[in-house]
Amino acid sequence: MRNLSDIEIIESVKRGNQADFALIIDRYKDKGFSLLKRMLRNDFDAEEVLQDSFLKAYKSLSFFRQDSKFSTWFYRIVYNSALTFLSSKRRRNEKDLSSLEDHLELSDAGVQVYAESENVAQFVNKMIEKLPEKYSTILNMFYIDDMSLDEISKITGLSLVNVKVILHRSRNALRDMVLKHNYNEELL
Amino acid sequence: MRHISDEILNKYIDNELEGEGLSELNEHLKICSSCLARLKALRIVDQQFRMMETFHVSGDFTQNLMKKIEKISFHYAPKKSYFFRFVVALFLVLTAAILIAAILAVKASVPAVPSEPAWYKTAFDAASSKFSDILSSYKDLFSSRSLSIVGSGLAFIILVSIYIVYESFKEAKGRLR
Structure with a gap:
């Protein structure tokens, strides 16, 4: 089977093939986890925020405009979810991380x-x-x-x-x- | 002796340095062991960063997440093409109308044979005579000049509306892509 592009997988999910979203998860889970672990410094928190990010991405697929790469769009969700998590935990606030x-x-x-x-x-x-x-x-x-x-x-x-x-x-x-x-x- | 700045060394690492800047750097590195050591150390760091550890999520992460996704009420339903259905329905109605008109025309051209009519023939005759009555009443209605103009106007508006609907459908489809 040929390697499907992100866009092809997303189109398939939008057509109702929900199970194809697993391909996106497998493709980005470790990279997303590495990023989150370096931001949150905790395995458990990183996995929780990653799961939340994938759920958000799934629910918002219809808003994804194909003028940017899917990876950029997804990492923005991951990054913003981590910032929200950090500020809710009061460890760091958004201002600290962006200064x-x-x-x-x-x-x-x-x-x-x-x-x-x-x-x-x-x-x-x-x-x-x-x-x-x-x-x-x-x-x-x-x-x-x-x-x-x-x-x-x-x-x-x-x-x-x-x-x-x-x-x-x-x-x-x-x-x-x-x-x-x-x-x-x-x-x- | 002036040493090479950190910014220039970083540009060199990122292959952003070229031309005169690159040759100046190369010349300086031949005579300055301190800058050469800094560059080598920077290259080591860059190489180690490239081999930076990737962390892995737990083995059942995808499976657990897919179970959660299956549970949530939100599903992407296959897109229904209402426009396509509308065109097909319109085509079928028009075909049926043409078919009825053709039957009526054939019937009118064939001379009547005096014989005992079958029950379905009687029913068909009754239906076709009713249809002819309705058709003739519409013909009368549109026979006056003013109504013909209104009819033409309406037809024009309908055609323009269909065109606008078609164009907006095309645009919406393009935006989705």
Whole structure:
């Protein structure tokens, strides 16, 4: 069987083939879960919000305009659901997540993570979890979901410049850590 | 010596640097070990980010979610094409009318044979004579000049309305796509 496109699956669901929505779920569940886990920092919450996002997407399929990609439309639902969840839990409010920290301070966390890591891959993966939610979310969208900066900007509501600034700051902060702990010499 | 800025190094990583900027960077990297180390470290980070861990949901996630979707009352029903049905119905009515008119015309052209009529023939004759009466009364009604003009106007309005309905249907279909 050929690989159906997102649009073909959605058209089929709209024609009444409800079971075909499982194809969309299988296609996006892990990527959506990774994004949510990096935003919410909790497996249980991430799965709950992901489920809620898929239900919202199913109910709103008739509003999906095909002038944008389905993935962009779906990730916007996921991102907004996570923001609503965060503000309802009073952990963070929307304003906090959409503002930019001027300084990304990671040196204390870096020392601890360095002590726990066996190699640079482990170190970087653990350090991603130490980044502010907004930073790790944008890294996730850019590197795992292969989104362009423009798409990330549309989903998060941040300006294109701010998205780029966050991406560069994340890289630079981790680069400083790599240099500090001489990981570059180990690999070169 | 002036070092390369973080922004330029990031642009290099993203392949956004070209032409003069790229050659300047390459020349500088030949003589500056500090910038070279920064670039190498940045490349390591970029490579590690590309191999960033993807997390997985529980195995029965899709199954559980589909059960919830099946339970909710909201279903996408197959789209019914009312326009198509309307056209088919109109076609059938017109065909029936033409058929009746043809039967009447054939009947009028065949000379009557004096014989004992069957019950259905009598019934058909009665129905066709009634239909002829109605037809002639309509013919009388539209025979006057003013009514002919009104009739033409009405026909024009109906045609325009059908065209507008058809166009709006086409537009709505396009928007859905």
